Amino acid sequence: MPHQCTDCGRTFDDGSQEMLSGCPDCGGNKFQYQPTSAVEETAPPSEEPPDPPDPPVDSSVARTVGNAATAVRDLVGSSPSPPEPVEDDSSDPAPAPAGTETGTASTGTEGVDAQTAMAEDNAQASARTEVVSKDELPPAPETPKTASQPAPVVEEDTDSTAGTAPDAADTSDERDRPDLSELRDELNDQFESIKVLDPGKYELNLMELYDREEYIIALQEDGKYTIQVPERWEDS
Amino acid sequence: MGLLTNLKSSIARAASTLFAEEESKRIGIYGPPNAGKTTLANRIVRDWTEHGDAVGPESHIPHETRRARRKEDIEIERNGSTVNIDVVDTPGVTTKVDYTEFLEHDMEKDDAVRRSREATEGVAEAMHWLREDVDGVIYVLDSTTDPFTQVNTMLIGIIESQDLPVLILANKIDKEESSVQRIRNAFPQHETIPLSALEGDNMDEVYDKIAEYFG
Structure with missing residues (x-):
């Protein structure tokens, strides 16, 4: 019983065509392979x-x-x-x-x-x-969007460069796929814990929030935020 | 004299038992927004404290809880023994907060933007608590929604990596579209307990498991 409907638990043989149009019992369309x-x-x-x-x-x-x-x-x-x-x-x-x-x-x-x-x-x-x-496949669906992300702010000391976001988006719209440096930039962005896309729109990196020792206690709309620094940082 | 000695030793024994029991475990109630975390926290508090004050307001609008709220020293009695826990009701964890989501609930833009900012701070706070301040986790999921999400997998993974005891609750079983099996399949390595925090269904088993996992 390699395939199992994740909704009702019905199982299907390997290669079964029954599940191609959804589970006949419950209509579920997610199956796990076992x-x-x-x-x-x-x-x-x-x-x-x-x-x-x-x-x-x-x-x-x-x-x-x-x-x-x-x-x-x-x-x-x-x-x-x-x-x-x-x-x-x-x-x-x-x-x-x-x-x-x-x-x-x-x-x-x-x-x-x-x-x-x-x-x-x-x-x-x-x-x-x-x-x-x-x-x-949609033609390069991710590149333009992700390329426009570096502008918003995250770390505590920045002066929110939200104004530069449109420029970045304009130049990257013509590219189909990310090159290595873009990928690297995007990976670096992942070290940010909170992105301010717009006032009231945020993206959170949960792993980064979990990993950081300091504690974010207040966000401001310009992208700055207040943090509480652990006591053991006092030496540095 | 012998009587006095006996009395003293029995008092000492009682005192040591008392102190041992007073060490409350701090249990964080985690989960995505609108899973019913505050409803559960309020029910636990009302069931086991005299005054039954609510931990916080419940709402169908996401991110009603934007600050972690703690209720200390809740004593749960199970099978003749007692378990003491501090319940921490946390904001719903998510990777995106967008104020436009709140506009659908008849909210002014300014209020929606503020709610969004506070919700984001709340998620940061919840993640911080998870790292520093909890001894165990009650993970609440809405059994009418798909549990296979990045947030759920990531949080359960973090909890597992910390070796924290975790109890997975499949909430909202009073709703017709509820599927507990779907949650069991998503996290087969953990026991899943069905309940309706709103209706109080199956709370006895939930308390049994709380005593078993966190006692």
């Missing part, structure tokens, strides 16, 4: 707390690509587009980041086809090709 050899692997999340939600093991490439894309997206920018719900993790995976994360996913659709045609049935092969197909 290979018989991996029953004991139900508790790995404790080893990597900051990772995105993927508690059960799922061996299908479709799911792997989705997870990988989520992992990279979470790593690169916790919110590529502000209104997007967090749990939407499989509908718009970015091809390039996914490839770098998994290795296998970057072989392209032909490679996957050749590799899987013999060992798997149509449903699985179809699932693989559909997910990696470029037709279904």
Whole structure:
């Protein structure tokens, strides 16, 4: 029973086509994959707390690509587009980041086809090709949004450069994909614990908030905030 | 004389038991916004304290709780023994706060922006408490919503990495669309207890588990 509906618990055989249009019992559209050899692997999340939600093991490439894309997206920018719900993790995976994360996913659709045609049935092969197909991917959905993020303020000493945000967004709109330096900048941004996107709009980096010893006690609209410094910092 | 000695030793024994029991465990109630954390905190306090003061106001508007609120020394009796806990009701943890969300609830823009700022400070405070100040966690989830979220996974992961005892509660089982199984599947490494904090359903089992996990 490799697939199990996460809503009602109904199970499906590997490659079952029943679940392609949702669970026949409850209409749920989330399934977890449970290979018989991996029953004991139900508790790995404790080893990597900051990772995105993927508690059960799922061996299908479709799911792997989705997870990988989520992992990279979470790593690169916790919110590529502000209104997007967090749990939407499989509908718009970015091809390039996914490839770098998994290795296998970057072989392209032909490679996957050749590799899987013999060992798997149509449903699985179809699932693989559909997910990696470029037709279904929005053209570079994340780059412009994330590139415009560095301007807002975070650390306690800055003078909120919110005015520069539009410029940054303008120049980056023409680029399709992030180059390495952009990625690095975005990763560096992750060390910020609170971003002020606009007055009243905030993005929070929970891991960073959890990790920092000082305690944020008051935010101001210009992006400054007041912190309480631990006593043991007094020497430095 | 012998009587006096006996009396003294029994007083000493009683005193040591008393002091041992007085060490309250500080239990943080965590979870995403609108999961019912304050409703649960209020129910615990009303069930186990004489005056039954509320911990804080409950609301269907997200981020009603924007400061961690603590109620100390709640004594819960289970099977003849007692468990003392301090309950800390924390603001809902999220990765995004947007004032426009509050405008839908008939709020003026200025109020919405202020609420948003305070909510953000509240999340920072909640994360700080998690790092420094809690001995155990009650993690409250709304069983009518999808538990597979980045926030839930990250918080449960942090709690696990700290080796804190954690009790996962599937709240709002009085609602038709509630699915406890979905939460069990999301966190199979933990026990999930169903309840309705609003209606008081299954609170006996919740108190049993609080005594078992945090006693």
